[in-house]
Amino acid sequence: MATVRLTMAQALIRFLDAQYVSVDGEETKFVRGVMAIFGHGNVTGIGEALERSPGQLVTIQGKNEQGMVHAATAYAKQKNRRQIFACTTSIGPGALNMVTAAATATVNRIPVLLLPGDNFASRQPDPVLQQLEVAADYTVSANDPFKAVSKYWDRIVRPEQLMTAALQAMRVLTDPAETGAVTLALPQDVQAEAYDYPESFFVKRIHYIDRRPPAPEAVDRAAALLQGKQRPLVIAGGGVLYASAVQELRAFAEAFGIPVAETQAGKSSLPWDHPLNVGAIGVTGTLAANTLAKEADVIIGVGTRYSDFTTSSKSAFAHPGVQFVNINVNAPDAAKWGGAALTGDAKLGLKALMDKLAATNYRSAYEEGEIASLKRRWDAETDRLFxxxxxxxxxxxxxxxxxxxxxxxxxxxxxxxxxxxxxxxxxxxxxxxxxxxxxxxxxxxxxxxxxxxxxxxxxxxxxxxxxxxxxxxxxxxxxxxxxxxxxxxxxxxxxxxxGYQCIHNLQREHGSDGFGNEFRYREPSTGRLSGGYxxxxxxxxxxxxxxxxxxxxxxxxxxxxxxxxxxxxxxxxxxxxVVPGTGTSGYESWWNVGVPEVSVSEKVTEAHRARQERLRSARTI
Incomplete structure (x- = not known):
């Protein structure tokens, strides 16, 4: 078997340069490059490999570790998760600065590969600069916090371990259901250790992101649930865009006369002026969408994870018999709200359900002009606010x-x-x-x-x-x-x-007089941040x-x-x-935030009573 002697870092860079994805027959180089801030924990390992043997990978110099991971996340999001940047830092503060951004990527289901340096695997020297010393467990380093925010985490303590870890990393990064932040912690001494890697490890590797059709039985169950439902509402989430399913969404809505509301991640799935696009849903939703949500007898969620903002803290769907059909490639999201789960690709799921419903001549029962009237009212409100x-x-x-x-x-x-x-x-x-x-x-x-x-x-x-x-x-x-x-x-x-006017508004809505959220000077007479801006x-x-x-x-x-x-x-x-407090407010929506049951302020206790009243109308599951 032919081999090539490389350091672990050199092998990793060469491997990343050979990774491709294929979606619908279109092949894309998966790793565009590496965003880097170098320190003693990665500059002579990963840094040397990028300097001397980068292949086609471009290196971008970051200025803040969190910032560069956000940039990598946004890049992958805009590319519909089909191309990524890796991010490398030193051990210690540089690594920990990436944790927040790693969580951001994972929560949003966006692939990003993190390559922080780590302590010497040999433990010589001991302790190395920026090493945590956890007396009860000497294997713990500043990279262990990434376990909580990564979809896959590994520490490469021997150079040959890279081969298994790199393949596992690619499996997760290219999985539309499981993707998020992937962390490979790289001890700085191991980065520089050489190994005779098989040439086969570096051949061009294509990861096929196959569209996963929902099970026919699941489509049958969803179609059966929809029969007799008169006021369906589609909620379009980010999965519509990631699956390139905008045409299928449009065709589905038009075929059955179903209005479409959009989450933050799903906004732009339909043009704003499409007759069936009723706009944003939930806490930050439009009057049109939230009015329809309260009266809907079935919700068809496509690629949404049903966050509390989408559901108005479980108070948005007020129809006593409302049921849910969930099309989602991620099984836990598809199972939410006890709905009929179509676990699979959004494009294929919409197409399969449309074909099944069309065979039964299904049609929503909205009154003629009802959706158009709501949309006109909201368009007028938007024009007024603009x-x-x-x-x-x-x-x-x-x-x-x-x-x-x-x-x-x-x-x-x-x-x-x-x-x-x-x-x-x-x-x-x-x-x-x-x-x-x-x-x-x-x-x-x-x-x-x-x-x-x-x-x-x-x-x-x-x-x-x-x-x-x-x-x-x-x-x-x-x-x-x-x-x-x-x-x-x-x-x-x-x-x-x-200042932080969004939270300033929130606290005043719940009994506060306003505290600690505006950028004001401290007032000597009161000791509070209540002076001038x-x-x-x-x-x-x-x-x-x-x-x-x-x-x-x-x-x-x-x-x-x-x-x-x-x-x-x-x-x-x-x-x-801009004048503080001149944004929009809620339209038929509610957000559940904790309000003190006991306070010296009557305004606060009154806000608590109002919250308890709203809780009675919210769902519990």
Whole structure:
């Protein structure tokens, strides 16, 4: 058997360079490259391999470990999980900085490969710099926390172990049902150890992502459940987009006259102006979708995991006889709500169910014009909010209206946390699939700038916009610099509302007078953060990094800044001053948050009583 002598790190890089995926007969190189921040735990191992023998893998220099993993996650999300970046760091703080982003990828079912350095397997020296010393278990390192947020985890303590671990990693990364973060912890001494690897380990390997059809019996059960149901509602989740099932979703809805509501991950599955698209569902949903959800006698969930935001904390579906049909490649998601489970690919599942229902001449029983009337009412409400003027300055919804008018239909918008996701879910009008990129499975503050960079890497022919609040921007903006370094343009639209206004609103809705969520100076007389707003020049900060920057405080200024940003060749930031608390609120929805049963404030105890009342109308399973 022919062999080649390589270090473990060299072998890993050579292996990754030879991995491909095939979906519907289309072959794609799976690993585009490696995002790296080097330290003593990986620079002479993985770093040497990438420097001397990278193959076709490109190396991108990250600026923050969490940020670069967010970028890798966004890249894979925009690529429909068919191509990834790996991410490597040193041991210790560098590795631990990736944990939050690893959880973000896993919760969102996005493949990302993490390659942190680890302690010396030989335990010489002992302890090495940045090593944890857990007296009761010396095998524990800073990489063990990844076990909780990874779909597959391994530590390579001998160079030959790489062969088994690498194949297992690829199995999980390319599995649409099981994918998420995969962590291979790499002791720094083992990275540099050589082994005679078989040449066969490095041959081109194609991982076939076969579409999994639901069992015929499951289709029969689902079709039987739907018979007699008059008010069905489809909930389109992210699985519709990942499975490239937008045409099948449209055909299914049109064939039977079924309205379609969208989750954050599923938004853009149908054009916003399609007659059957009733918009966002749940806590951040539209009046049209949530009204229909309350009256629906059957919910057809396609590629959704039914988060509490989607279900309004289990209060959205109020019909006493409501039942569920769940099409999902992930069996636990397909089984939720005790529904008829069609475990399989969304494209094939929709097609199979449509064929079965068509044979029975099934049709929903909505009154003529009912869906259209609800949709018209919501479109009018959106128009009102987009045009809303505020005496104190620019309202957040007015700013979004200008953005909607100004941004090309094919551009991608990226967002993740704060008040913007709710406004965007309700109001944004995407006309093309994959133009609405929201990370809301984990709602991770700081994803926005990094995510926009990753999305722009994935689709360089599109304009990409990061919509980010000032709070999220302050948490993590490091990959703005990486976008400049790589010549990958993104446009950052920063909404400055002086703090964490989303949570500020939430606490005031539940009895608080407002505490600790605005960016104010500490007031000497009270000792509280209740002084004036802190003046922060975000545009100047962006310019200091080398980006172009503009400021806008009116609709006209924003419109002009967007025109100028479009002409810029590199990354640009637009600082938009918006009036706090001028976003949207709930429409026939509720979110269950814990409220103290006992408090010195009557407002808090009253909020607790209101929560208890709402709990009585929510489902328990």
């Amino acid at each position: 045009a809303l003027e505020h005496e104190q300055g620019l309202a957040q919804t007015r700013a979004l209206g200008v953005l909607q008018e100004s941004i090309a239909p094919g551009a991608v918008i990226v967002c993740a946390a704060g008040s913007l996701p709710g406004d965007l879910h309700r109001l944004w009008r995407p006309s093309e699939p994959k133009t609405y990129h929201m990370e809301y499975g984990f709602s991770c503050m700081g994803y926005e700038v990094s995510g926009a960079f990753g999305a722009a890497l994935a689709e360089p022919e599109r304009e990409v916009y990061a919509f980010v609040g000032d709070g999220s921007y302050l948490m993590l903006h490091s990959e703005l610099l990486t976008s400049l370094q790589e010549g990958t343009k993104i446009t950052i639209v920063l909404f400055d509302n002086h 802190m003046p922060i020049d975000f545009a100047a900060h962006a310019r200091s990094l080398g980006a172009k920057a503009y400021k806008a405080a009116t609709a006209e200024e924003l419109r002009h800044a967007l025109e100028q940003a479009r002409l810029e060749k590199g990354t640009t930031l637009i600082e938009v001053s």
